Amino acid sequence: MSLRVWRVAVIVAAGALLGFAWNAFAGRGLALSSNAYIKPGEDVEVIQAAEAKKRLDEGALFLDARPIAFYNMSHIPGALPLPEDDFDRVFASLEPRLRNTLDLVVYCSGYGCEASHIVARKLREKGVHAAILHEGWPAWTDAGYPTKEGEQP
């Protein structure tokens, strides 16, 4: 019995088809072409680093969704800490300011980080719209944009 390489392609294709079918019909599907953290039907604004820099220069208020220790090490200049793990308490103290700011951008540690999406979702539940910086902190630093160390915004 010889090795028939086309069968490998059939196995891969059949497996992929099963996966797509399961994704479509099992009721826990993912949006295939997008980010795992965006729930289907969710209305979120995700912006790239260049757009975020432009908004920062125009006076947008940035919110750092990472744990406070990361903020204290380094953050985007002018950003305020709004850690996802301490959202309710910090939001209460920031609420008047957030409600009076038109342009908000949330970021976190990028890649495996979900905090910016959670914070943006919680803000939306409170009636506050915030954009999400795509890939967060690494996208910002990779682009060579300014950062600031220490606890002061």
Added chain:
Amino acid sequence: MRALRHPALHWILAIGLGAVFIYASLEKIAEPREFARIVYHYRIIGPSAALGFIPANTLAVTLPWIEALTGLLLIVGIWRREAALTAGAMLVTFLVAIGYALAQGIDIANCGCFSVSGEGRAAGVKLILQDLGLLAVSAILAFVPPRAREAVPAATPIAAS
């Protein structure tokens, strides 16, 4: 080398390798969102990653089923050599992904090999060795054909088969 061609050995290796692949697929199928998160973490595919044109979610949805189907074929013995080759190709892909993550200094706390939630296995040298072991098994199954069950007539040289 004669022992490697023993049909019983092929059955044992195939069932073992197939079981590993099916076991690996179960939690990923049940929790696609968690698995997608891990796929993102490797930073190879998905947005602004090395291969950004492949959405990570698409891989997270399809890969577990390819694993499951491959495992099933290995166990039941249909298209076994090709299933073993598929398994080997997946293992090579995993090795490249782990190697890339380690080389880039990406800290993969959970490799997404078997468990996708909470505490998983970290990507490291041990994991690479384990994958190489599985790769050896799949290579035997794919490229060392088992002896035919009928006794080979004495006049037929083995090399000609």
